Amino acid sequence: MVSKNRNIFLIGPMFSGKTTIGFYLAKKLNMLFFDSDYEIQNFTKTSISKIFVNGENIFRKIEENVILNLIERNNILLSTGGGSVESKILLKYLPLHGKIIYLKTSIESQLLRMNNCINRPLLRLNNPKIILECLSIRRNYLYETISNFIISTDKKNINDIINNIIELIDL
Numbered sequence: 001m002v003s004k005n006r007n008i009f010l011i012g013p014m015f016s017g018k019t020t021i022g023f024y025l026a027k028k029l030n031m032l033f034f035d036s037d038y039e040i041q042n043f044t045k046t047s048i049s050k051i052f053v054n055g056e057n058i059f060r061k062i063e064e065n066v067i068l069n070l071i072e073r074n075n076i077l078l079s080t081g082g083g084s085v086e087s088k089i090l091l092k093y094l095p096l097h098g099k100i101i102y103l104k105t106s107i108e109s110q111l112l113r114m115n116n117c118i119n120r121p122l123l124r125l126n127n128p129k130i131i132l133e134c135l136s137i138r139r140n141y142l143y144e145t146i147s148n149f150i151i152s153t154d155k156k157n158i159n160d161i162i163n164n165i166i167e168l169i170d171l
Contacts, residue, residue, distance in 0.1 A: 007076050007098025008169065011143055013135060014082045015113040016103040017153045017161065022079035025162050035079045039066050056083075064089055071097040082135065085142040095146060099169055102147035103161075104140075107132045109154045 008031070010018040019035050026033035037048055040059075043066055044051060051059045064087045070078055071093060078098075084090050094100055105113075110132050144150065149168045153161055 007071060007074065007078065009071070009094050009098050009100045010077070010079045010103055011085055011094075011100055011147060012082065012103035012153075013105060013110060013132070013139065013143075015110040016082075016105040017113075017158070018079040018103055021103065021153070021158060021161055021165075022077050024158060025165060026077035028162060028166070029077065031075050031077045032073070033077050033079075034070050036063060036067050036070070036081050036084065039070065040081075060084075060087065063087070068093060082139065085139055085146060091142065091146055095148075099149070100147045101165060101169070102143040102150045103153050104143070104150050105153045107136060 008025070008029075010022050012018055019037075022035065023033050025031075040051070040062055041047060044062060048059065051062065060083065063081055063084055067078070067080060067084060067087075067090055070076065076098075080090075080094075107129065111129060114128065149165070151161060151164055151168070156164075
């Protein structure tokens with residue numbers, strides 16, 4: 001079903017469905033699933049919020065190192081953090097280690113999915129809509145540039161998205 005040297009990386013903004021879709025897609029493709037945020041917490045033995053207290057730049061460096069270690073593995077499906085595309089190193093190395101799928105979603109959908117989420121440090125600072133708009137301006141171009149495929153997750157169920165991805169990736 002999946003060759004041993006194939007990896008899939010899901011990129012996109014927070015609340016685009018990367019973790020949920022990644023988990024079920026990995027199961028369906030018989031791949032190992034990793035979520036970079038979970039792996040960061042496991043590596044540091046602390047929460048992302050606590051890491052952010054020391055500054056976003058500290059978090060991004062840890063994120064970069066964790067992802068670089070993960071992408072050396074084979075047959076993995078990795079859900080990356082929304083800001084991971086801001087790393088020049090990851091922009092260079094992710095494409096060398098697997099197929100990249102951008103799960104695109106609208107700001108309106110992000111706001112609906114967030115349900116007063118308090119564990120996202122970037123959203124605690126101000127008006128979530130303004131923050132999501134600013135992040136979108138900063139990151140959407142990077143998502144589009146690095147991705148092999150773009151899949152909209154707006155108004156679609158998980159099974160349809162997974163089947164769409166499987167058709168596109170042609171592993």
